[in-house]
Amino acid sequence: MDEHNKFSRREFIKVAALGAGALTLSAGGIGLIVGCEKTSQSSKNFFSEDEYHLLECISEQIIPTDEWPGGRDTGVVNFIDIQLVGPYSRYQQDYRKGLAAIESTCLDKYGKKFEQLSWNTQTGFLQDMEGGRLSGEAWSNGFSEKFFELLRSHSMQAYYGSPRHGGNRNFVSFKMMGLDDFQIVGQNRYGV
Numbered sequence: 001m002d003e004h005n006k007f008s009r010r011e012f013i014k015v016a017a018l019g020a021g022a023l024t025l026s027a028g029g030i031g032l033i034v035g036c037e038k039t040s041q042s043s044k045n046f047f048s049e050d051e052y053h054l055l056e057c058i059s060e061q062i063i064p065t066d067e068w069p070g071g072r073d074t075g076v077v078n079f080i081d082i083q084l085v086g087p088y089s090r091y092q093q094d095y096r097k098g099l100a101a102i103e104s105t106c107l108d109k110y111g112k113k114f115e116q117l118s119w120n121t122q123t124g125f126l127q128d129m130e131g132g133r134l135s136g137e138a139w140s141n142g143f144s145e146k147f148f149e150l151l152r153s154h155s156m157q158a159y160y161g162s163p164r165h166g167g168n169r170n171f172v173s174f175k176m177m178g179l180d181d182f183q184i185v186g187q188n189r190y191g192v
Helices: 009-023 049-062 076-083 089-110 119-130 137-160 169-176 180-190
Strands: none
Touching: 049 076, 049 089, 049 119, 049 137, 076 137, 089 119, 089 137, 119 137, 137 169
C-alpha cells in the first residue's frame, strides 16, 4: 500500500465523524506509553475520582492524542459525567457495573489497574472487551460488547459535539475537520 492510501487512526475518525454527522446533527497510539496521566476533574457530577481517571484512560484509547488532542484533553469524560446526571441517566448502572468490572478484571488478569497498564496492553484489553472475549460474571450476556459500544459512542459524541455540552474542549474536533467558520459562529451563538 503506498503512502497516499494509508489512513491514520485520526484520519479514520475524521471520516467516520463526517459520515455520522451527515446522518444526524444531534448530539495511532504510541507503544511506549505506560500508564495514563491523571488530569484534574472540573466538578463531580456522577463519577468518583477513580472512575473519572479510569474513563480518561479509556477515552484516550478510543480517541488517541496525535497532532491533535485526544479524548482525555478534550473533555470527553467531563461530557459523559455531565450527561449521566441528565439525559443519559438511564446509563448510570451500566457505567457503575462496567467500570468496576474493568478494574476487577485487570487486577485479576494483570495484577494492576487498567490505568497502570502499558498502552498496548490497554488496547488489547479493549479489543477483547469489544470482541466479547472477557470472561467472568460481570461480562456475561454480551455486556462487554454492549459496554464497549456505549463507551465508544459517548466518547465520539463528546469529541465531535458542541462544547456547550461539556466535551470538545476548545473546539478541537471542529478545527481538526476544518470547520473554523462554524467554530466562530458557535462561539457567538452559544457564548462558549
